[in-house]
Amino acid sequence: MTLTEFGAIAEMVGAAAVVASLIYLAVQIRQNTAATRAQIHQARSDQAQDALMFVAGSAEFASLLAKLDVDGAPDPNRLEELSNEERIRFRFYCGAVLQRLENMYYQYQKGFLAPATYRRATKTFGRVIPIWERLGILDVQEGEFRTELDRIKDGGVG
Numbered sequence: 001m002t003l004t005e006f007g008a009i010a011e012m013v014g015a016a017a018v019v020a021s022l023i024y025l026a027v028q029i030r031q032n033t034a035a036t037r038a039q040i041h042q043a044r045s046d047q048a049q050d051a052l053m054f055v056a057g058s059a060e061f062a063s064l065l066a067k068l069d070v071d072g073a074p075d076p077n078r079l080e081e082l083s084n085e086e087r088i089r090f091r092f093y094c095g096a097v098l099q100r101l102e103n104m105y106y107q108y109q110k111g112f113l114a115p116a117t118y119r120r121a122t123k124t125f126g127r128v129i130p131i132w133e134r135l136g137i138l139d140v141q142e143g144e145f146r147t148e149l150d151r152i153k154d155g156g157v158g
Helices: 003-057 059-068 076-081 084-109 115-125 129-135 143-153
Strands: none
Touching: 003 059, 003 084, 059 076, 059 084, 076 129, 084 115, 084 129, 084 143, 129 143
């Protein structure tokens, strides 16, 4: 075997190794993406559970929410029935919920949150956006996320 023949064989083996490496990397990236999506889903589930447990565990906060409730949905017109302290607490709570939605929107935009999951969530958030507007917590929102809030408020689907 000549040096030229040996070089040609080595070049073919090298090319096959590059192809095998690329296939291996593609499989690793796919597995990492699936793991990342699972972690995001778990974190979202934990956040939702924490929020629900907070309301369930606080008679005072549940009472506050009951003051706002009309037929299973919050009514912005009932904000006036809250005391100043209740209004402040509720405003901070709504700010935290708004941050959760913004995070969900970001994850959805990046492809880490399933469209069906995002659509389900935005249906429930659509009912509280008028309250957020009344409380003034949307005044600082702008750009794509503000456009998304308007779409959700108007009943758009993700």
